[in-house]
Amino acid sequence: PEEASVQRKKFKIKTTGDDIPLPIGSFEDLTTRFQLHRHLLRNLEQQNFSSPTAIQSESIPILLHGRDLIACAPTGSGKTLAFSIPLVQSLKEHKTTGIRCLIVSPTKELATQIYNEVVKLSRGRDLNICILTKAAAAKFRNDALSRQKFDILITTPLRLVDAVKSEIIDLSHVQHLVLDEADKLFEQGFLEQTDDILAACSNPRLQKALFSATIPSGVEEMAKTIMHSPIRIIVGHKEG
């Protein structure tokens, strides 16, 4: 606990919430604390990710404990792995229930980057990952069996809402929802779609996580109304 407070001070990490899990000091800590799958550790090593960034140290244990999270850290600080590692670890293996993990990103480019990182992280694991392109949506439409094929779906809001409304994608089995660049997803242009997505994720035990470089206070207020006992982590906050 003392190490945690030293680390939080050093990296200007501000934490808010009840029963906040201790951060990890290294990726190996995840093996002892959470039985991290050896393939995950190997995939991190192969990409030369030798130690977690500040947001990763804090977020990964929180998400592995199943908690809701509002995470704020600067661009380039490794937020993608901060949510991808716990997702890939929690899903364990492929199931035919349908989408169990949903990652929403405001742009196609960012969604593609996330997809590429999740695919690399999942090497050797039995998990199927889909990015909702136009072609993928057509496949879901024409081949009902393909709807049972994927465990993780990465998408922009509009394409997802279209697919949900035309009933080619069912979000009722989603257990983990990540809103990346959440500040944008709660802006005027996206808000209605984000609300539709939240409504379609009807599983009452849905875990929700918001990641962003900035969380305007209005967004945080909205976020709190849809979350259960969330933890808030801010990296690089201003003093005072």
Ligand code: ADP
């Ligand atoms: P953000 O979403 O916070 O803007 P990204 O997740 O896109 O940041 O990560 C930025 C870069 O940092 C990527 O190239 C990623 O591969 C790299 N990165 C992420 N985590 C680590 C780590 N633990 N060690 C070294 N590099 C990392």
Ligand code: MG
């Ligand atoms: Mg990012």
